[in-house]
Amino acid sequence: MKAKGVVGVFIAWVVVYLIFVFLIGHFQGKPFLTPDNFELMMRQAVIVGLGAIGMSYVIMTGGIDLSPGSTIALTTVVVGLTLKATNNPWLGILASLVVGLIAGMINGILVAKLKVGAFIVTLATMLIFRGVAKGFAHEQTVGSVPSTWIESFTAALGKSETWQIIPKGAWVWLALLVIMTLVLNRTVFGRNVVAVGSNEKTARLCGINVNMVKIGVYSIGGLFAGIAGLMQVSRVGIGDPTIAAGDELKMIAAVVIGGGSLLGGEGNLIGAAFGTLIMTTINMGSTQLGIANWIQEIITGLIIVVAVALDRYRMSRPPKIAPEA
Amino acid sequence: MLEATGIHKSYGLTRALINVSLQIRPGEVLAIAGENGSGKSTLMRLLSGEEVQDSGALILSGKPYHPRNPQEALANGVSLVHQELALCPHMTVAENIFLGQMGSTKFSPKVAEEKARPILELLGYPNLNPNKLVRELSISLQQVVEIARTQAVNSNYVLLDEPTSSLTKGDIRKLFELIGRLKAQGKAIVYISHFLDEVREVADRIAILRDGELVHQGMMSDITEPEIIHFMVGREMNELFPRSERKLGEVILSASHIVGENNKPKDTSFELRRGEVCGVAGLNGAGRTELLRAIFNLDSVKSGQVSIGSSAPVSIRNAWQLGAGFVSEDRKEEGLALTMSIAENLTFPGRVGWRFSSKENEATATEFAKKLRVKARTVQQSISELSGGNQQKVAIARLLHSGCEVLILDEPTRGIDIGSKAEIYELIDGLAQDGKAVLIVSSYLPELLGICDRIAVMTRGVLTDFVPVAQTSQEKLMELCVQS
Structure with missing residues (x-):
């Protein structure tokens, strides 16, 4: 792992955070760096953050996964239905893991065996998983899901829980x-x-069994989409087949901001986590400043461009040539 | 005349060129010889405007010449043909020749075709169809297109960097004829090659670089091959191929009636014993690489059986487990993972269990890198920072680390400097002495004759019997290579 890369993204996040501390302090006279805000940020970041872990693995092999948004939606539906049927949170968790893993394995097997490129394969499964989610849910949200402790994963911390600092899901x-x-x-697998x-x-x-490695990383990608789906249920309390559309792109963005290369062979999970935090901080800070959504999107896009440009610059500097024989 | 005077160029602490002065004269072929890393390519990059020297001057026809980019060099009539061809495979010959040269006017395939024809004729290829797609051409014809591109802008100075590294003997001959034609038109040609016999044949003058310094410049007729090598490395030719007494053991690799895709190889059988080094000669495309790849399960085998020790490998992983190891002919594309470290590259096949400790890995890698005298600061260094010779040593160290008994080497010394070559020959000799078996494919016959015990020739997928090296010669092998 390249510690240097991680430090860079960490500093970038601190800078972004400080900019909002200044802006919000200046224009609204309110503090931005508060325990509440920190907790809120973690709660908002957890879904994309979890997905970005799986996405990092996929991108590390030079692949791409466009399906996790759909997998998250499918997971919320299946978990919602499971909870309604059994009222057992453990079965709900199991369902999220199984759905995610199966979705990921389907991606992995198709990518490894069809050899038509991960973009096409996961574009197809993105549509398929989304369709299956809508089918399972009869094109409605799965409502009246019984309340279980799954909700506490992303719930705001109560007064007696502040010692936990951040929500359980973030832990x-x-x-x-x-x-x-x-x-x-x-x-050795890693x-x-x-x-x-x-x-x-x-x-x-x-x-090295290249096909098994590929099936492995897409399975991990699916598994983490499943876990992200569980957090999604925790947050909204329903199964929603239309939710999380576009989340895959946020995950990809997090990986890229974190120093990952879409060509594969590079990147790290901690960097991607800070990438997620940068995007969440912009989102949260802009909302509190009252900046319109469209401006937030432009800022996030610019951050990606800057991150990639910095990476290119770093790569393009002449390498040190080793002394010759 | 294109002249360099007192050129210096450094990259960080590495001094790539030190006070180099030389002349490139019209109507003459100047060979530049030197080991990898001696500064040949740097010099080419300066002349062609890809980089700028730190100090010293370039003078073109008596005037100062400061190309800031390749376009300016082209405008001054200096063009470089890279070792790796830079063509657009999906476009036609004519389009490639005039790529970037069609000006602002509307592009017309017809005009391009008409303008391409005389250029191709001038080069001696009147039958090369300008409308053909470049990807449908052989490598040697693609190279002709590259050279034609230099003439589309009427370059007077044509720099050829390792032009023959992927050509067959016949194609090399044609290239030399082409160079002859350019020379007759008064063009100056700079020719870089590792192959000294070629250099001798094609060049009028030779300049030799060693560690960034020009150590010799003179007429080709005034210098012998051993002298050239001496200038390049300060080492004599006969020290290049060590050969110790070899003791043969049991058969460790055998192939019986193996048939590969496209009949390459075609019904091939042979046996390899412990303690011997066997070579396969042949032209490019004869099926030598395919034979090695079929043995190692890298390419599919249609019928026949391969045994390593007493078992038949069922997968690439299994072949490694049975004690075989493979070095690819294509170091950059297949042999090495260039974005990863030396340590990682060295231990891919030899890892056992599921745990990975980078510390332990680096410790073992350091041990093997030392054994093979890999020149690097540390094994954590990215392998892309090493010279070709040192990269190749890592690719071979990988086999030793995984405990290979059978070493399958495809062109192991291609494109690396003589110093590293000598070390690899020495290593192969030592391995044979230790009772390991080596199967090696090479296009360089003196090398095969120098290190092998037995040599066979591959022609159109058919492998001859392995004959003891004492019973054959370069001429006999060449004759077998070109028979159909």
């Missing part, structure tokens, strides 16, 4: 971030993911 996000970072750096993204032919030559 889940951070824990998975650490675990998946370790998987990437400390397991290194194989990077190897496939760096040079697929070399990986094959060296006996």
